[in-house]
Amino acid sequence: MASSGGSPPAVEVTDLVKRYPGCTTAAVDGLSFTVAPGEIFGLLGPNGAGKSTTIGILTTRLRASAGRALVGGIDVVGDPVAARAQLAVVPQHNNLDRSLTPRQNLLYHAAYHGVGRAVRNARADALLDRFGLTDRADKRIEAYSGGMVQRLMIARALIHEPAVLFLDEPTNGLDPQSRRLIWSRIREMRGRGVTVVLTTHQMNAAAALVDRVGIVDHGRLLTLDTPGNLVKGLAGRSILDLTVTPAALDEPDELLRALSEVSGVRKSERLAAAAPPGAVAAKLRSGLGLGGGSGFGAGAPAALTALTALARERAVATLAPDPGGRERVRIRLHLAADPAAVLGPALTVLTTRLATLTDVHIAEPSLEDVFIGLTGRDPR
Amino acid sequence: MTDLDTPPVAAMSTTATPARPSTHRVFLAILRRDLLVTAKELWVILVQVGLTPLFMLFVFVKVLGGQGIVARNFADLFLPGIIALAALTTALQSVALPLVKEFGFTREIEDRLLAPLSTNLVAVGKLVVAMLRGLIAAALIYPLGALMVGSAPWQPGRLPMVLLTVLLGGWIGGGIGMTLAMILPIQRINITFSLVVTPIIWTGCIHYPWPRLSSMPWFQTVTALNPMTYVSEGVRGAMLPDVAHIPAWVCLLVLTGVAALVTVTSVRSFSRRAVQ
Numbered sequence: 001m002a003s004s005g006g007s008p009p010a011v012e013v014t015d016l017v018k019r020y021p022g023c024t025t026a027a028v029d030g031l032s033f034t035v036a037p038g039e040i041f042g043l044l045g046p047n048g049a050g051k052s053t054t055i056g057i058l059t060t061r062l063r064a065s066a067g068r069a070l071v072g073g074i075d076v077v078g079d080p081v082a083a084r085a086q087l088a089v090v091p092q093h094n095n096l097d098r099s100l101t102p103r104q105n106l107l108y109h110a111a112y113h114g115v116g117r118a119v120r121n122a123r124a125d126a127l128l129d130r131f132g133l134t135d136r137a138d139k140r141i142e143a144y145s146g147g148m149v150q151r152l153m154i155a156r157a158l159i160h161e162p163a164v165l166f167l168d169e170p171t172n173g174l175d176p177q178s179r180r181l182i183w184s185r186i187r188e189m190r191g192r193g194v195t196v197v198l199t200t201h202q203m204n205a206a207a208a209l210v211d212r213v214g215i216v217d218h219g220r221l222l223t224l225d226t227p228g229n230l231v232k233g234l235a236g237r238s239i240l241d242l243t244v245t246p247a248a249l250d251e252p253d254e255l256l257r258a259l260s261e262v263s264g265v266r267k268s269e270r271l272a273a274a275a276p277p278g279a280v281a282a283k284l285r286s287g288l289g290l291g292g293g294s295g296f297g298a299g300a301p302a303a304l305t306a307l308t309a310l311a312r313e314r315a316v317a318t319l320a321p322d323p324g325g326r327e328r329v330r331i332r333l334h335l336a337a338d339p340a341a342v343l344g345p346a347l348t349v350l351t352t353r354l355a356t357l358t359d360v361h362i363a364e365p366s367l368e369d370v371f372i373g374l375t376g377r378d379p380r
Numbered sequence: 381m382t383d384l385d386t387p388p389v390a391a392m393s394t395t396a397t398p399a400r401p402s403t404h405r406v407f408l409a410i411l412r413r414d415l416l417v418t419a420k421e422l423w424v425i426l427v428q429v430g431l432t433p434l435f436m437l438f439v440f441v442k443v444l445g446g447q448g449i450v451a452r453n454f455a456d457l458f459l460p461g462i463i464a465l466a467a468l469t470t471a472l473q474s475v476a477l478p479l480v481k482e483f484g485f486t487r488e489i490e491d492r493l494l495a496p497l498s499t500n501l502v503a504v505g506k507l508v509v510a511m512l513r514g515l516i517a518a519a520l521i522y523p524l525g526a527l528m529v530g531s532a533p534w535q536p537g538r539l540p541m542v543l544l545t546v547l548l549g550g551w552i553g554g555g556i557g558m559t560l561a562m563i564l565p566i567q568r569i570n571i572t573f574s575l576v577v578t579p580i581i582w583t584g585c586i587h588y589p590w591p592r593l594s595s596m597p598w599f600q601t602v603t604a605l606n607p608m609t610y611v612s613e614g615v616r617g618a619m620l621p622d623v624a625h626i627p628a629w630v631c632l633l634v635l636t637g638v639a640a641l642v643t644v645t646s647v648r649s650f651s652r653r654a655v656q
Contacts, residue, residue, distance in 0.1 A: 095491060109491055110407035114401020
C-alpha cells in the first residue's frame with residue numbers, strides 16, 4: 001500500500017513551510033511526504049508539532065509560506081477551488097452548522113459539492129444509519145453528545161465522496177464505543193478506495209489501522225515508514241522484567257550479575273518499586289507498550305507460551321525452600337535478542353541459584369515507544 | 381449503536397476522482413442555506429429591526445405630533461427615513477453578528493469555506509443575503525409604519541427607485557457589517573458597533589431632508605459623508621417628490637460608488653480571515 005504503484009499520489013507534500021505572522025519559528029518547517037491512493041496515512045506528533053497546520057494547508061484553509069502541496073494531483077495553493085472538490089476534512093472542533101438540523105448538515109454539505117437532490121437524500125439516509133444517527137437526524141445539534149457530533153462530522157465529510165479524507169484527531173475525547181465505531185468506519189474506507197490522512201495520539205489504534213506513519217515534531221518529519229518497520233527498528237529493545245526472591249544465602253547483586261551474563265541480555269538493573277503482590281505463578285503480558293503492558297498480545301508466539309509454562313513449572317519447583325521472609329527483588333533485563341530466547345536461560349540461572357520467581361513481564365516495543373524515542377518524554 | 385461489522389454503505393461506490401461542480405450550482409446551494417436560515421429567523425428580523433424604528437415613529441409622530449410639538453406632516457417625512465434605516469441597519473446586523481459567531485465561536489462557516497467555490501464568492505453570497513434581508517425589513521416596515529401613523533405616501537411609479545435605493549442600502553449595510561466583523565477583534569465588536577451604527581443613524585437624514593440642513597452647513601457636510609443620507613434621500617425623494625431632496629441620480633451615483641467600495645473592503649477582509 002505504501003508504494004503508489006504507478007498512479008499519481010493522492011497527497012504530495014514537498015518542502016512545505018508555514019510561518020505564522022509574529023512567530024520566530026516555523027510551524028511547518030520543510031515537510032515532505034506522499035500518500036498513495038487508497039492508503040491510510042497516519043501523521044503523528046506531539047501537540048504543536050505542526051500536524052494540524054499541515055492539514056490546514058492541505059485543506060486550503062491555511063496559506064503555505066513556501067513549498068508545494070498537491071491533493072488529488074491538484075495544487076492546493078494554485079487552484080484551491082478544484083482541490084476542495086477532491087477532499088473532505090473532519091476537524092478537531094465541532095464546526096457543524098448550528099442553524100441546520102443534523103440531516104440538513106449532510107444535505108447542504110452535499111449540495112455545496114454539487115451532489116444532486118435524489119443522490120444526496122439517499123446518501124444522507126444511508127450515512128445517518130451507518131453512523132447510528134437516524135433517530136436523532138432531525139433534532140437540534142445542540143442536543144448532540146461529543147460522540148454524536150464526531151460521527152455526524154465524519155458522515156458529513158463522506159457524503160460528497162471525497163478522494164482524500166483528512167481526519168484531525170477523530171477519536172479525541174470519545175468513549176470507547178464511539179471510538180470503535182469510528183475506527184471501524186475508517187477501516188472500511190480503505191475498501192472503497194478513499195485515501196485517509198489522519199492525526200491521532202492513540203498509537204495502538206493507529207498502529208493497527210494505518211498503512212504508513214509519518215512522525216513529525218517541530219514541523220519536521222522525523223521518520224516515515226509502516227508501523228511494523230518502525231517497531232522493527234527498535235528490535236532488540238525488548239524488556240524482560242523478573243520479580244524474584246533470592247535464595248537465603250544469595251545476594252541480590254550477585255544474582256543480578258549472573259543474569260546479566262545470560263546471552264542476549266544487554267543490560268540488567270534493579271528496579272526500585274516492589275513487585276505487584278499475589279502472583280506466585282509467572283504471568284506473561286506481551287506485545288503492548290514498554291511503559292506498561294495491557295493485556296495479552298493477540299499474536300503471542302507459540303514458543304513464548306511454551307516458555308511461560310516452563311517458567312511456571314520451574315517457579316513452582318523453586319518454591320520448595322521457604323523464602324523465609326526475604327525481600328522480593330525486581331530485575332529488569334534489557335534484551336538484545338528475542339525475549340523468548342532469553343527467558344529459558346534466565347530461568348536456568350534462577351533455578352540454579354534457588355531463587356523464587358514470582359512475576360515475569362515481557363514488554364515488546366510499540367509504536368508509542370518509537371514515538372517517545374523520537375520526540376522525547378517531555379510534555380509540550 | 382450501529383453494528384460495527386455490517387458491510388459498507390451500498391450507495392457509496394468505489395471513489396473515483398470527484399468532478400468539480402459548476403460555480404453557480406455551489407453558489408446557489410450556499411445562498412439557499414442562508415435563505416433557509418433567514419426564513420427560519422423572519423420573526424427575529426422583525427424584532428431586531430422593527431422595534432426601534434416603530435418606536436421612533438410612535439414617539440415622534442403619535443406622541444410628539446399629537447401634542448403639537450412636531451408638525452403633523454412630519455410623519456410623511458419620517459416614514460421614508462425609517463424604511464431606509466431598516467434596510468441598511470438590518471443588512472448590517474444580519475451579516476455582522478452571525479459572522480462574528482461563525483468565524484469566532486462555532487467556526488461553522490468552515491463547511492462553506494471548504495465548498496468548491498472561490499472564497500470571494502462565499503463573501504458575495506453573504507452580501508446578497510444581507511441585501512435581501514434589508515429588503516425584507518424595508519418591506520415589513522412600510523405597512524407597519526403606515527398602520528401606526530395612519531397614512532403613507534404611495535407613488536407606484538416611483539417604486540423601482542425605492543427598490544433600487546433600498547437594495548443598494550442593504551448591500552452597503554452588509555458590506556459595512558462584514559468589514560467590521562472581519563477586521564475587529566471579538567472583544568471590540570460591541571463598542572465599535574455603537575461607535576459606527578449610532579452616527580450612521582443620527583447623521584443619516586432619517587428625520588429630515590438633507591437640503592433643509594443648509595442653515596447648518598457643518599452638519600450638512602457631515603451628513604453628506606454618511607451613505608445612509610443617500611439611502612434616506614433616495615427613498616424620500618421617490619416617495620415624496622414634492623419635498624426638496626438630493627436628486628435621485630446623485631443618490632444612485634454615490635450609493636453605487638460606496639457599494640463598490642464596501643464590496644472590495646468586505647470581500648477582501650473576508651477572504652483574508654478565511655484563508656490565513
